[in-house]
Amino acid sequence: MHVVVCIKQVPDSAQIRVHPVTNTIMRQGVPTIINPYDLFALEEALRLRDVHGGEVTALTMGPPMAEDSLRKALTYGADRAVLLTDRYFAGSDTLATSFALSQAIAKIGETFGAPDIVFTGKQTIDGDTAQVGPGIAKRLDLLQLTYVSKISSLDLDAREIKVDRRSEGGIQMLHGKLPCLITMLEGTNEIRRGSLDDALRAARSQIVKWSAADAGIEDLSKCGLRGSPTVVKRVFAPTARTEKAEQITTTDKALGDLADELIVEIFARQPALEHELAFDASA
Amino acid sequence: MTLTANQETPPPAVGRAGLKKELPEQFKDYRHVWVFIEVERENVHPVSFELLGEGRKLADKLGVKLAGVVLGPPGDATQHAIAEAFAYGADVAYLVEDPLLEDYRNEPFTKALTNLVATYQPEILLLGATTLGRDLAGSVATTLLTGLTADCTELDVDADGSLAATRPTFGGSLLCTIYTLNCRPQMATVRPRVMAMPQRMNKPVGCVIQHGVPMLEEEIVTKVLGFLSDVQSTNSNLAYADVVVGGGLGLGTSENLKLVKNLARVIGAEYGCSRPLVQKGWMPADRQIGQTGKTIRPKLYIAAGISGAIQHRVGVGGADLIVAINTDPNAPIFDFAHVGVVTDAIRFLPALTDVFTQRLSPHSRDKLAN
Ligand SMILES: Cc1cc2nc3c(=O)[nH]c(=O)nc-3n(C[C@H](O)[C@H](O)[C@H](O)COP(=O)(O)OP(=O)(O)OC[C@H]3O[C@@H](n4cnc5c(N)ncnc54)[C@H](O)[C@@H]3O)c2cc1C
Numbered sequence: 001m002h003v004v005v006c007i008k009q010v011p012d013s014a015q016i017r018v019h020p021v022t023n024t025i026m027r028q029g030v031p032t033i034i035n036p037y038d039l040f041a042l043e044e045a046l047r048l049r050d051v052h053g054g055e056v057t058a059l060t061m062g063p064p065m066a067e068d069s070l071r072k073a074l075t076y077g078a079d080r081a082v083l084l085t086d087r088y089f090a091g092s093d094t095l096a097t098s099f100a101l102s103q104a105i106a107k108i109g110e111t112f113g114a115p116d117i118v119f120t121g122k123q124t125i126d127g128d129t130a131q132v133g134p135g136i137a138k139r140l141d142l143l144q145l146t147y148v149s150k151i152s153s154l155d156l157d158a159r160e161i162k163v164d165r166r167s168e169g170g171i172q173m174l175h176g177k178l179p180c181l182i183t184m185l186e187g188t189n190e191i192r193r194g195s196l197d198d199a200l201r202a203a204r205s206q207i208v209k210w211s212a213a214d215a216g217i218e219d220l221s222k223c224g225l226r227g228s229p230t231v232v233k234r235v236f237a238p239t240a241r242t243e244k245a246e247q248i249t250t251t252d253k254a255l256g257d258l259a260d261e262l263i264v265e266i267f268a269r270q271p272a273l274e275h276e277l278a279f280d281a282s283a
Numbered sequence: 284m285t286l287t288a289n290q291e292t293p294p295p296a297v298g299r300a301g302l303k304k305e306l307p308e309q310f311k312d313y314r315h316v317w318v319f320i321e322v323e324r325e326n327v328h329p330v331s332f333e334l335l336g337e338g339r340k341l342a343d344k345l346g347v348k349l350a351g352v353v354l355g356p357p358g359d360a361t362q363h364a365i366a367e368a369f370a371y372g373a374d375v376a377y378l379v380e381d382p383l384l385e386d387y388r389n390e391p392f393t394k395a396l397t398n399l400v401a402t403y404q405p406e407i408l409l410l411g412a413t414t415l416g417r418d419l420a421g422s423v424a425t426t427l428l429t430g431l432t433a434d435c436t437e438l439d440v441d442a443d444g445s446l447a448a449t450r451p452t453f454g455g456s457l458l459c460t461i462y463t464l465n466c467r468p469q470m471a472t473v474r475p476r477v478m479a480m481p482q483r484m485n486k487p488v489g490c491v492i493q494h495g496v497p498m499l500e501e502e503i504v505t506k507v508l509g510f511l512s513d514v515q516s517t518n519s520n521l522a523y524a525d526v527v528v529g530g531g532l533g534l535g536t537s538e539n540l541k542l543v544k545n546l547a548r549v550i551g552a553e554y555g556c557s558r559p560l561v562q563k564g565w566m567p568a569d570r571q572i573g574q575t576g577k578t579i580r581p582k583l584y585i586a587a588g589i590s591g592a593i594q595h596r597v598g599v600g601g602a603d604l605i606v607a608i609n610t611d612p613n614a615p616i617f618d619f620a621h622v623g624v625v626t627d628a629i630r631f632l633p634a635l636t637d638v639f640t641q642r643l644s645p646h647s648r649d650k651l652a653n
Contacts, residue, residue: 011453093430094421094431094433095424095425095428095429095430095431098425125454125575126452126453126454127433127452128433128434128451128452128454128574128575129431129433129434130417130421130433131417131420131421131424131431131433132421133421134389134417134418134420134421134422134425135421135424135425137422138393138421138422138425138426139425143389143390143504143505144389144418144422145505146389146414146417146418147414147418162508164511165414166414167323167387167414167415167510168323168328168413168414168415169323169324169326169512169513170510170511170512170513171510171511171513172386172387172507172509172510173507173508173509173510173511174388174505174506174507174508175505175506175507175508176504176505176506177504186568187568228430229428229429229430229463229464229465229466230430230431230432230461230462230463231461231462231463231464232459232460232461233447233459233460233461233462234459234460235452235457235458235459236457236458236459236460237456237457237458238451238455238457238458238593238596238597244617244618244623245605245607245616245617245618245619245620245621245622245623246621246622246623247612247617247622247623247624247625248622248623248624248625249612249624249625249626255626255630255631255634256634256637256638258624258626258631258634259631259634259635259637259638259639260638262606262622262624262635263635263638263639263642265622266583266604266606266622269604269621269622270582270583270603270604272582273525273526273582273583276525276582
């Protein structure tokens, strides 16, 4: 079995800067991690491999330094890592990203064997869109299973898969066929620590680095800014409200009196609540 | 969005200079604002009505019609959804009724919606950022090769009629306004509770346009084996609660969460928490409030021991009245709370619960006692 897991390197913290002219995000100096949601996808892929045999390929599109994330994926136990990196990908929105990744996955298929499952995390913590997974699925014409909380069965001979999928009001149990794309829900498994062997192997491993041309991408107009139908017009900080909270402090007041004072304040500001909460104003 | 694979400075060779400004000929006739009315297991998701409220404003600004799009199996539920779409402001409804659309599956829904769009050509298409809406929107946008802006917090139409979609980025620390320049429709998703619920009107049902799904059951790979409904559907309750009590790391231990739960029980509120509590396993993920959790819009939000990080803030910004309880008078939460109590939440919450209990009507007190 061959499983491809798409991961993304994301900034670890909220301390980011915006380029004053281009309004693009400047990542220099900000520590990076593997998008936490993707780790659940990676772990699920490794588990399937441990049970069914085969290989796990970790794939990322990003700047050269995204290699760090791939090396980390190798220490977790991935068998191979592919970095898709080219200046033509700069400024990709989700549509352009899904194009580039799908092309790379097709190339991975040609080079290392067709994937049975492609995994992604539910979403990223920087973009938060949850769109790249569905985008890849559509581009590669793969069955799409999103928000999967559990793979309940996988039959490689029959090419069948059964999953639990989170929906708004419950869990949908679905039956599908391979190959498919799965976006994994968070908290669905315990992420492994990675063995010493894996760490040593990761340190020695070569990371496969592909440019757009290497990945067989001919139509560069579908990549990067040019291939992105969405355009960021403006990036700005949320406006801070000017007036601060009216503070009530404890000094020389019993907690009960303080509570009383707060409740009076709440009802003064939201009179409707007094009625709705079935409070007896005269009590 | 310029968020992916970004290099320090975008090389000029692939910059925006060469982008076409003019809308291609094939999109020039795209008109009207569409809202996808999400019906799952016979229920209309309230986010659909919130979107109709927002869609109404956009349609009025553009001087076009607002349409609700309902996909589902033949039956009362879809008819009801149509009637509700009109009651919440739609001028027109598009209806695809087919047994294939019984339970949500990506393939027939994507096929039905892309086919509708290709046939009737809307300029704007809005969906809820629910599990269903996001699953569907991603596939539809990719099939149509158009732009999709996720999780918007603000929608507007600019001077030349383009949709300006504003969304938080980088965990809520920044906002960005995104345009879809050369493609149609301009698609966006909006999270539940971000937009206000519009007034429901008593309006007669308007024009309904029926359409089919060009697909057969044999062509659909996915089969639904079953559905396990959430026993207590905490999901929607938290987002739609009028009063919410939230607990943060300041409560110190998971034991102390009962202080939050007690207060919530006494005042008939829902309870939620900041993200670290979910990460520690003190509360289930569907109780998390904020950027990567639920957006709430209560009349009253009481935040106890929560610092008020930007990612928490974006989830509670729509609350009418925010009361913060925090020992640190300089905690960021006091920058956006309306009333602040500078005190130890662990001691104060029981006192507050007591005083509330005393003020309960005898009727409510009896009910609570039982
Ligand atoms: C990509 C990303 C997404 C995120 N998404 C979310 C999200 O959806 N929701 C979310 O909430 N967070 C989210 N976070 C985390 C967020 O940045 C903060 O870390 C988190 O909100 C802090 O939680 P807290 O306020 O409970 O804890 P802390 O920041 O530790 O604050 C505890 C507060 O309690 C106060 N305190 C201490 N003792 C007491 C006491 N006895 N009584 C009263 N007050 C006391 C302290 O003064 C302090 O202000 C996200 C972060 C990232 C990077």
